[in-house]
Amino acid sequence: MKKQLLLILLGLSTTAGWAQAPQQASPQQQQAAMPAPKGNAKISGVVLDSDTKQPIEFATVALINLSTGKAIDGAMADDKGRFTIQKVAAGKYKLNVSFLGYQQQAVENVTVSSDNAEVNVGTISLASDAQKLSEVVITGEKPLVEEKIDRTVYNAEKDITNTGGNAADVLQKVPALSVDTDGNVQLRGSGNVRVLINNKPSSIMAGSVADALKQIPADMIKTVEVITSPSAKYDAEGTAGIINIITKKDSGIEGVSGSVAVTGGTRASNGNASLNLRRGKLGINATGSGVHFYNHGDMSNITTFRSEGDVQNRREQYGDTKIRGAFMNAQLGFDYDINAKNTISGGVRRNGGQFRMENDQTQRFTENGVEDPAYTFNTDIENRNKRLGTDLNLDYVHTFGKQGHELAILSQYTMTDTDTRNYQDRYTAGEEPFYLQRNNNDGANNELTFQADYVQPFENKTTLELGAKSIFRDVKSDGFYRDIFVAENGAANSNLNFDYAQDVYASYFTYGFAVKKLNFKVGARYEHTEIAGDYFQVLENGSEEREKYSDSYDNLIPSIALSYTLKEKHTLKANFTQRIQRPSLFFLNPFDQEQAPGTIVRGNPRLDAELTDLYELGYSTYFKTASISANLYMRETDNAIETVPDLEGDNTILTFANVAQNKTYGVSLFGSIKPVKAWTVSGSSNIYYVDLKSSLYENSGWMYNINGNTSYDFGKGFSAQFNGGFNSRRIQLQGKFASFSFHSLAFKKELFEGKGGLSLGLDNPFRKSMKMNNDVEAIDFTQRMRINNYNRGARVTFDYRFGKMEKQKMPRRKRSIRNDDTKQGDGNGGAGGL
Numbered sequence: 001m002k003k004q005l006l007l008i009l010l011g012l013s014t015t016a017g018w019a020q021a022p023q024q025a026s027p028q029q030q031q032a033a034m035p036a037p038k039g040n041a042k043i044s045g046v047v048l049d050s051d052t053k054q055p056i057e058f059a060t061v062a063l064i065n066l067s068t069g070k071a072i073d074g075a076m077a078d079d080k081g082r083f084t085i086q087k088v089a090a091g092k093y094k095l096n097v098s099f100l101g102y103q104q105q106a107v108e109n110v111t112v113s114s115d116n117a118e119v120n121v122g123t124i125s126l127a128s129d130a131q132k133l134s135e136v137v138i139t140g141e142k143p144l145v146e147e148k149i150d151r152t153v154y155n156a157e158k159d160i161t162n163t164g165g166n167a168a169d170v171l172q173k174v175p176a177l178s179v180d181t182d183g184n185v186q187l188r189g190s191g192n193v194r195v196l197i198n199n200k201p202s203s204i205m206a207g208s209v210a211d212a213l214k215q216i217p218a219d220m221i222k223t224v225e226v227i228t229s230p231s232a233k234y235d236a237e238g239t240a241g242i243i244n245i246i247t248k249k250d251s252g253i254e255g256v257s258g259s260v261a262v263t264g265g266t267r268a269s270n271g272n273a274s275l276n277l278r279r280g281k282l283g284i285n286a287t288g289s290g291v292h293f294y295n296h297g298d299m300s301n302i303t304t305f306r307s308e309g310d311v312q313n314r315r316e317q318y319g320d321t322k323i324r325g326a327f328m329n330a331q332l333g334f335d336y337d338i339n340a341k342n343t344i345s346g347g348v349r350r351n352g353g354q355f356r357m358e359n360d361q362t363q364r365f366t367e368n369g370v371e372d373p374a375y376t377f378n379t380d381i382e383n384r385n386k387r388l389g390t391d392l393n394l395d396y397v398h399t400f401g402k403q404g405h406e407l408a409i410l411s412q413y414t415m416t417d418t419d420t421r422n423y424q425d426r427y428t429a430g431e432e433p434f435y436l437q438r439n440n441n442d443g444a445n446n447e448l449t450f451q452a453d454y455v456q457p458f459e460n461k462t463t464l465e466l467g468a469k470s471i472f473r474d475v476k477s478d479g480f481y482r483d484i485f486v487a488e489n490g491a492a493n494s495n496l497n498f499d500y501a502q503d504v505y506a507s508y509f510t511y512g513f514a515v516k517k518l519n520f521k522v523g524a525r526y527e528h529t530e531i532a533g534d535y536f537q538v539l540e541n542g543s544e545e546r547e548k549y550s551d552s553y554d555n556l557i558p559s560i561a562l563s564y565t566l567k568e569k570h571t572l573k574a575n576f577t578q579r580i581q582r583p584s585l586f587f588l589n590p591f592d593q594e595q596a597p598g599t600i601v602r603g604n605p606r607l608d609a610e611l612t613d614l615y616e617l618g619y620s621t622y623f624k625t626a627s628i629s630a631n632l633y634m635r636e637t638d639n640a641i642e643t644v645p646d647l648e649g650d651n652t653i654l655t656f657a658n659v660a661q662n663k664t665y666g667v668s669l670f671g672s673i674k675p676v677k678a679w680t681v682s683g684s685s686n687i688y689y690v691d692l693k694s695s696l697y698e699n700s701g702w703m704y705n706i707n708g709n710t711s712y713d714f715g716k717g718f719s720a721q722f723n724g725g726f727n728s729r730r731i732q733l734q735g736k737f738a739s740f741s742f743h744s745l746a747f748k749k750e751l752f753e754g755k756g757g758l759s760l761g762l763d764n765p766f767r768k769s770m771k772m773n774n775d776v777e778a779i780d781f782t783q784r785m786r787i788n789n790y791n792r793g794a795r796v797t798f799d800y801r802f803g804k805m806e807k808q809k810m811p812r813r814k815r816s817i818r819n820d821d822t823k824q825g826d827g828n829g830g831a832g833g834l
Contacts, residue, residue, distance in 0.1 A: 039089035039115030042459070045107075047081045047097055050125035055081025058519055059099040059126065060565055066092050076514045076565070078463050080404040086460070090115050095124075102126035145175055145670060145682060151227040152176065152670070156218065157248065159709065159721065163746060163759040163797045166268065166291065167216035167245060172742060174224050175670045175684035177243070178705045178727050185213070187226065187241050188633060188666055188686055194235075196244045216329070217270045217289050219261045219799060222248045228633070229575035229616050232508045232523030232559045233453075233465060247287065248274060257803030265795030267763070268293035276803075281337040288330045295323045297769070297789040299359075303598070303652060305781045312368050315375070315598060319361030327353030343397045352388035357381075363598075377426050377434075386419040404457040416445040422593055436484035441591050443477045462513040465523075473502040479591040483540075492540040496591055498605065499534040502582070510559070518564050525557040527580065533605050535590060553609070555580045569623075575616040583607045583641060587656045600648075602655045610658070612637040626673040637662040642694070642733045645778045652781070659694040660733050678713040692733045696779065701731045717750030717757075735783075738773030742791075756800035763793040 047059040059077040063085050064070065075083040095107035105126050112119055146153040154174040172179035178186045187193045195213075225244040227234075234242065248259070258275040272289035298320045305313040333347030358381065365375030393412040400406060424437040453467040479496040510523030532550040539545065559577040566572070589603035613636045620629035640662040646653045666688025674680050684707045691700040705728065711721040724743035729736050743766065748759040764770070769790045776783040 039087060039112075041088040041090065041112045041115055041117045041119065042084055042086050043088055043093075043095070043110060043112070043119045043121065044082070044084040045095075045121040045124055047077045047083065047099070047124050047126060049102075050127045056099050056102065056126055057081065058563055058565070058571075059083070059097060059102075060517070061085065062096040062098075063088070064094040064096055066094055071096070074517075075461060076517065076519050078404075078457065078461060078512060078514075080455075080457065080463070082404055082457060084459055084461055088112055090117070095121065097124050097126065099126060145672065145684070151225050154224045154226070156221045156224055159711075159723070163219060163263075163748065163761055163795075163799070165218040165761065165763075165795070166213060166270070166293075167218060167221060168213040169744075169763075170218045170221050170224060171213065171243070172725060173707060173709065173723055174226060174243075175707065176226055176228070176668045176686050178686075178725075179213075185243065187243065188228070188635075188664070188668060188688060190635065190664065194242050196242060198247055199244060216245070217261070217263075217272045217291055219263070219270075219797070220247050220272050220274070220287065220289055222246045228631070229559070229561060229577050229614060230579075231521060231561065231577075232510050232525040232557060233467065235469075235506070235527075255803060257801070259799065259801045261797060261799035263795050263797040265761075265793055267295050267791070267793035268795070283335045284333070286330075286332045288328075290326070290328045292326045293323070294325075295790065297321045297323075297787060299788065300784075300786045301599075302784045303781055304783075305647070306779070314366045316364045316366075317361055317598075319359045319379075319381075322358045323356070324358075325353065325355040327351070341399050343399075344395070345397075346394040347392075349391040350389070353386075355385045357383045359383075377428055380425045380427075382421070382423040384419075384421040384423075387416065388418075389414070389416040404455060404463070406455050408451075408453045410449075410451040410453070412447075412449045414445075414447040414449075416443075418443040418445075420593070424594065432486070434486050436486065437594065438480075438482040438484070439592070439594060440480045441477060441589075441593070443589075444475070446474045448472045460513075462511065465508075465510040465512075467508050469504075469506045471502075471504040471506075473500075473504075475500040475502075477589050477591055481592070494540050495536075495538040497534075497536045498589055498591065500588060500605070501532045503530045504528070517566070519562060521559075521561045523559045525559070527555045527557065529553055529555075529582070529609070533588075535605060549605075555611070570621045571619070573616075573618045575614075575618075577614050579612045579614060581610040581612065583609070583656070587641060594651075599652050600654065602653055604656045607641060607656060608639060608658050610637050610640055625675075626671065628671045629669070631668045633664075633666055633668070635662070635664040640692075642692070645734060645776055645781075645783070647780045652783070659696075661691075661693045663691040665689045678715070679710070680712075681708075681710045683708040690731050692731065694733060697733050699731050699733055699735075701736075702728075703730060704728045717754070719748050721746050721748075732776075734778055735774070735776040738771075738775075740770055740772055742770075743767075752800065755802065756798070759797040759799075761795045761797065763795075764791055765794075768792055 043063070045061075047056045047061070048054065049056055056077060057080075059081065061075045061077065061083045062071040063073040063075075065072045073085055073088065075085045077083045090112050093110045093112065095110055096104055097107065098104040103126060105124055107121050107124060110119060110121060146155070152175055154170075156170050159170075159173065168179050168185075171177050171185055176188050185193055185195070197216075223246045225242075225246065227242040227244065230242055256275075256277050258273065260271075260273045262271040263269055268291060270289065270291035272287070274287045275285070277284045299318070301315075301317040303315045305315075329349070329351045331347060331349040333345070335343060335345035337343050359379075361379045361381060363375065363377055363379060365372045391412065391414050393410070395408065395410045397406060397408045418441075420441040420443070422437075422439040424435075425433040426435040426437075427433040449469070449471050451467065451469040453465065456464045456466075458464070477496075477498040477500075479498070481492075481494045481496075483492045485491065504527060506525060506527040508523060508525040510521060512519070512521040514520070530550075530552045533548065535545075535547045535549075537545045557578050557580065559575075561573070561575045563571060563573040587603055587607055588605045590605055591603065593601045614633070615635075616631060616633045618629065618631040621627070638661050639658040640660040641656050641658055642660045644655050644657045644659060646655065666686060668684070668686045670682070670684040672680065672682035685704060686706075687702070687704040689700070689702050692698060705725065707723070707725040709721070709723045711719060713719045722743070722745050724741070726741040727739055729739045743764055745762045745765060746759060748757050750757045769788050769792070772787040772789065774783075774785040774787070776785075
């Protein structure tokens with residue numbers, strides 16, 4: 001059935017070009033449509049974005065006969081922007097170069113002197129698509145969202161509602177993404193995503209992605225790329241895709257430049273600065289940022305236990321929550337041109353900080369409506385997480401004589417140290433604490449990566465890519481439990497140590513080629529994984545438990561992608577890939593983290609990797625003032641990792657297991673329009689159906705999320721922007737998570753002739769707080785959690801850019817490591833992630 005569906009998807013995309021009914025051509029049309037005289041000459045060149053100087057993949061190049069004005073041949077640019085038109089006869093021609101979202105560019109007076117000539121027209125730069133309104137032409141303006149052949153690009157620096165916020169604020173506005181109030185990210189309804197920074201993994205993402213996103217100021221983010229169907233060149237990443245956050249830096253420019261921004265707000269404050277320097281062969285860039293956030297809310301958690309007979313047990317918990325955190329990031333990087341063909345680059349990144357949550361909670365326990373004094377008390381809870389990470393990388397790139405022919409050798413070492421504290425003081429109102437709980441977890445995550453990539457272009461519009469990669473991960477978690485019984489003047493101690501090693505060896509190839517307007521890219525990736533675990537525990541009674549285990553497995557991951565361009569404005573694409581997703585330490589670590597009395601999170605070191613099939617079919621087009629894109633997709637995972645609640649005495653244990661079959665069918669839509677010159681409106685939606693099944697539970701239903709954005713330029717440096725979104729209820733294997741919404745409003749005034757600005761941002765100004773519901777339906781109990789998050793806020797930001805820079809003649813070639821293979825945690829799960 002899967003193979004049949006793939007064939008249908010591929011067939012639909014290849015037949016779209018013949019959907020029009022044939023018409024009888026006039027004699028003049030028949031003459032113009034006659035095959036062009038053939039020779040052995042070649043016309044070649046490179047197509048680049050005029051703003052970013054990056055290649056425009058799959059740009060269409062039409063060869064125009066000057067005498068008839070008709071297209072007689074053409075070519076598609078490859079992923080490096082290169083094109084070659086072969087078998088051209090001697091004569092004079094014109095080239096029309098176009099691509100979705102760009103202005104068409106004409107190259108006049110292309111002369112082929114003989115049938116064996118080779119003509120290189122050099123670099124052809126395309127600007128953003130011109131919008132013509134009442135004879136007013138808008139040029140050189142990047143849209144808020146761009147649809148590429150394999151990814152969606154959100155230009156965060158154009159959205160002024162981001163100013164002064166953090167990365168979580170940015171991601172919730174990206175098409176196909178949803179971010180809940182805790183900062184947990186989902187792509188097309190799946191939390192199995194990998195977040196990269198500048199194409200690289202970072203220690204800042206080693207533990208909780210939700211916490212990491214709060215550490216990155218939005219002002220430092222240039223773009224966000226969402227890659228839904230990664231090719232075989234990427235790590236066999238998993239269910240949903242890759243989110244790549246590109247920060248603002250440019251080492252491909254001559255001179256000195258920099259920027260500084262500072263924000264003060266009611267929920268968070270931050271500051272950041274950057275400096276770029278290039279002199280001849282040497283380029284240096286440095287960035288630094290700090291963020292401090294603070295918020296509060298209240299919650300209730302009511303658990304009803306199903307017991308035999310008529311016994312009805314009920315635990316009620318109510319409390320107020322305070323959240324505090326402070327983080328810093330610093331990065332220093334360089335690149336040096338040894339000569340015209342050899343470049344070396346490297347850098348160091350340092351990040352760290354602390355997240356603290358305090359909860360003043362009241363617990364009441366009843367049996368058949370009668371309160372049990374032994375389990376009715378107040379609790380002061382403090383959860384604290386400290387993190388310090390370092391990333392080191394050193395890369396070498398050699399380019400051969402032919403453009404695009406290169407070899408890259410890359411290396412990276414990442415170190416992360418974590419310190420988690422869960423403290424609870426239980427007391428009766430008006431009295432001293434009678435019980436103290438101290439749970440500590442210290443962890444370390446070290447990762448060493450080597451990678452080699454080779455790219456070989458050919459003259460017949462084909463490209464071969466080969467590569468190999470090895471990742472060595474070593475993770476340690478030392479847990480300590482101490483329960484202090486004040487009245488008895490005694491204590492109970494226990495320890496849990498967990499060591500985990502994971503080595504991945506991979507190789508891949510991709511082959512891209514074009515047949516007229518139909519472009520193919522096929523590939524395969526082989527990965528061998530070896531894991532070893534050592535679990536050691538000292539119990540309260542002094543007895544010891546130890547368990548060692550090891551495993552290995554192999555995976556061959558195929559990928560197929562194709563695109564077809566019709567009439568230069570309509571693009572169809574189809575993709576198939578298979579992904580493997582390994583669980584990170586968040587899911588593996590067996591350390592018990594008691595987040596509240598009676599609620600414990602515990603990892604499962606016996607988890608297997610998930611294996612997912614992904615199918616996608618897309619269409620995009622643009623008009624004079626509007627663009628539209630739509631993508632159909634299907635995901636299927638047979639051994640999905642899901643949260644599994646269980647009971648141990650009076651405690652609710654939240655652990656993880658490969659228990660579910662997850663099937664998701666959906667459509668994602670995006671559209672933008674410019675009704676007038678100064679006004680832009682855009683919106684996106686993701687509608688999908690999820691079917692979850694396991695041996696004990698099953699759940700299914702429709703879900704959706706929508707996002708709208710509008711901005712207006714009042715002139716003289718004044719602008720305003722509004723952004724809002726709504727996420728429907730979310731289906732889980734054993735329950736549901738309630739719907740939620742968000743909105744933001746921003747005003748900006750440019751200063752110092754556009755070099756600086758002053759912005760006012762309002763978060764959820766029309767709502768005092770956001771109410772969230774999370775319901776769990778298990779065999780032995782039901783749980784109703786209600787969270788009230790006071791997320792209304794205001795912030796003021798000042799930013800300034802300085803320096804004078806000049807673009808280099810040729811864009812700099814960059815290569816970087818991407819470790820995309822581990823399933824990320826969405827909470828504070830112990831010592832960090834893989």
